[in-house]
Amino acid sequence: MQVFGITHNDAESHQKFTEANKLNFPLLVDTNKNLALLFGAVEKPDDKRLKRMAVVINKEGKIVKIIKEVNPSTHGADLVEILQNLEKPKSN
Numbered sequence: 001m002q003v004f005g006i007t008h009n010d011a012e013s014h015q016k017f018t019e020a021n022k023l024n025f026p027l028l029v030d031t032n033k034n035l036a037l038l039f040g041a042v043e044k045p046d047d048k049r050l051k052r053m054a055v056v057i058n059k060e061g062k063i064v065k066i067i068k069e070v071n072p073s074t075h076g077a078d079l080v081e082i083l084q085n086l087e088k089p090k091s092n
Contacts, residue, residue, distance in 0.1 A: 003079075006030050008050060039066065056082055 003025040007014070014027040028035075033050075036042045041050040052072065056065040056079070065082055 004028050006035055008033050008036060040068065054079060056086070058086060 005023070005025060005027040006029075007027060008030050009017075010031055011029050014029060017023070018027055030036055033042055033045050033047070036047075036050050037045065039053065039055055041053055051068065052070045054065075054067040054070055054075070055063060056067075058064050064086060067078070067082075071078070
């Protein structure tokens with residue numbers, strides 16, 4: 001499993017934020033908001049605020065879950081549950 005954060009801030013601000021918050025995952029730069037537009041985190045490139053959301057992509061590169069409303073206080077636990085369920089074999 002790999003976790004990435006993506007925001008529209010520049011690389012320098014990402015580095016400062018990563019160090020200040022001791023993040024153990026990389027933050028990706030989306031200054032043009034291409035990914036934000038693609039996933040619906042903004043409606044227009046000039047939107048100032050991005051929606052906090054999560055996109056879960058499986059090992060095959062397929063999007064298996066998009067969480068459009070993220071609760072910051074439960075987000076980590078929510079993702080763990082989703083990922084654990086992805087790893088369970090499907091019963092027929």
